[in-house]
Amino acid sequence: MKIGGIDYSLCSPAVVVIDTETSEAHGHYLTDVNRNAKTYDLGWFKVTGQLHAHNTSPEQRYDQISDWAMAIIESCDKVVMEDYALGAKGKVFHIGENAGLLKWKMWKAGKPFALVGPTALKKTATGKGNADKIEMHRAFVEATGLNLVEAICPGSTKVANPVSDLVDAWWLAKQP
Numbered sequence: 378m379k380i381g382g383i384d385y386s387l388c389s390p391a392v393v394v395i396d397t398e399t400s401e402a403h404g405h406y407l408t409d410v411n412r413n414a415k416t417y418d419l420g421w422f423k424v425t426g427q428l429h430a431h432n433t434s435p436e437q438r439y440d441q442i443s444d445w446a447m448a449i450i451e452s453c454d455k456v457v458m459e460d461y462a463l464g465a466k467g468k469v470f471h472i473g474e475n476a477g478l479l480k481w482k483m484w485k486a487g488k489p490f491a492l493v494g495p496t497a498l499k500k501t502a503t504g505k506g507n508a509d510k511i512e513m514h515r516a517f518v519e520a521t522g523l524n525l526v527e528a529i530c531p532g533s534t535k536v537a538n539p540v541s542d543l544v545d546a547w548w549l550a551k552q553p
Contacts, residue, residue, distance in 0.1 A: 381453035382550030391542035406539040443479040460492040510536040
């Protein structure tokens with residue numbers, strides 16, 4: 378069985394697909410930063426970063442991001458996506474339009490998916506519903522033995538994109 382986890386956003390979406398039969402996983406993310414568009418072979422976890430495609434409008438960007446995600450989850454038997462954060466600030470309407478288009482495409486394709494709220498995700502991963510990125514990454518390292526900060530952002534002391542997005546997507550794919 379293949380399970381996809383989606384941490385969806387406008388700038389740094391991430392998708393992780395876990396094959397429950399082989400215990401292998403493949404993480405994918407989009408980035409606007411050239412140096413982050415790389416492939417990493419981390420043993421059981423392969424990670425591929427791609428540059429965002431050029432787009433002429435927000436709607437074209439939403440379409441391109443959702444097409445990218447749909448291509449990745451095509452082989453998944455189940456998909457779990459992070460739901461909206463209730464206290465979100467910023468471009469909440471843009472985020473809603475972006476995520477809504479992906480949900481519509483999954484529904485249209487007959488792809489079963491579930492939504493998990495950010496607080497529930499953090500509680501599952503760390504035991505705390507208000508865990509920060511550092512605590513989420515620490516829980517990932519404890520669960521997997523793999524330090525994504527060291528592997529993807531060597532020398533960094535921060536848990537930033539794309540690492541935090543990949544961590545969240547992995548935990549989403551691990552949801553019961």
